[in-house]
Amino acid sequence: MRATRLSLSAVLLSTAISMAPAFAVPALQAHRAVYDLSLNKASDRSGITGILGRMVYEFNGSPCEGYTVRVRFIIQVVAKDNTTLIDHQTTTFEDAEGKTFSFLTKSFVDQNLDKEVEGMATRGPKGLKVDIDKPLKSTLELGATRFPTSHLVEMIDKAEKGENFYQSNLFDGSEDANKVVTTAVVLGEKTDPDKSDPEAPALAKLATDKYWPVDIAYFDDAGKGGSDVPEYRVSFKLHENGITRDLVMDYGGFSMTGKLVNLSLFDQTKPCPASKVAPD
Template sequence: MRVTRLFLSAALLSTAIPMAPAFAVPALQAHRAVYDLTLNKASDRSGITGISGRMVYEFNGSPCEGYTVKFRFVTQIVTSDNTRLTDQQTTTFEDAEGKTFSFVTKSFVDQNLDKEVKGMATREPKGLKVDIDKPEKNTLELAATQFPTQHLVELIGKAERGENFYQTNLFDGSEDANKVMTTTVVVGKRTDADKLDPEAPALAKLATDKYWPVDIAYFDDTDKSGEEVPEYRISFKLHENGITRDLVMDYGDFSMTGKLVNLSLFDQAKPCPASK
């Protein structure tokens, strides 16, 4: 079982969490969301008998200043042999035009630093340039792509237009920050809120808002094996302000759920100043 796969959800939920010209960007809500994580199912091959944990996702910014995401993903993984505590802490910044994306991720196992990845990606006319500072300096040239907030903006735009299936790509700096992921996105019909929804108390004043059910499959763009099997899948409920909830994260041999238990809404950024 690849423990690092537990660390991949950050960008999607920031994402799943999407930039185009400023006028086209929806009003993304600055917020802090806390999710309780539990094991959904696991195959015998995974060796996993239990998972519990918590995910904290904090989103701030504006279409004129850019977007900052702070993310923490803590899980206790129980197998037949042992119990392991994993802790990923990620901070990213995406500039307002979606041209640069800086990232730093520290991954801990049993409270010991296991890995640190730090760098910056820059969109260029012919592709993506990634300058990595840690774990060691390196420069990569990758295929043209977009960043997480761009990905979310695109998703909301297509959902609002009633488009229910499309394919796009994404760079989020996860794992070794050395590849672009191809994403296949399925968007369901906009759905009315359920009064008995268990996440309603955490949503508070947003509990009556409609949402779209979304399913995203992530494929390794560098995989030349010919197997069209996603690295992982994430399904969730998406609100028009960018908040995601009722998560199911499927890694093949096992899956887990993330239920929203606390939501703090921050003051929205002031409108961008008019260009001179």
């Protein structure tokens, strides 16, 4: 199981090509969201019979100062022959222009450190340079891409304009931080909330806000003629302030859900000048 992808799936709302036009920056809401995770379905071949856990996603920052994202999920994966406890922790920072992206990921399996990846990615005119500090120092040259928050901004912009489909590339520092992935994003029509929505209590005053249904398929080997079958898919409800909920994370052999159970809204930082635009 590709545990390092699980934490980013909620957030995984991030993708876009590097030459996209500039657009106005939406008011992304600084917040902490807590999701209960559970098994949705699993094939016999996967060997998984149960998943139970929780994910905490914290988003802070502004288009003036950049964006910090902290994600931690702890899940218990029950298989036919054993039970495994996975604790995955990620901290990233994306600068205001979407030019640099630092990342630190730690994965623990049964309370033992399994993997630690740390580094910095820098977007240039011809592509992406990734300097990895851990586990071993190395430098990689990858294709043109965007980072997570700048794609979230683009996704909201496209949804507001009524666009329903686009393809893009993404670097999020996950796994070994050595690849750019291709994504296919499907945006549904803006939808009124259901009064019986089980996530409404957690949403509180946002429970009456409209949202867009979103589906993203992630493909390995961006720009290299990779497989036509996605590595995984993520669907969710996206609010215009960047909050996401009602997650379904599908890895082929199994899928799991993430239901919003608690939402804390943070005070916003001082607004940026009106002339501030998203990175181009």
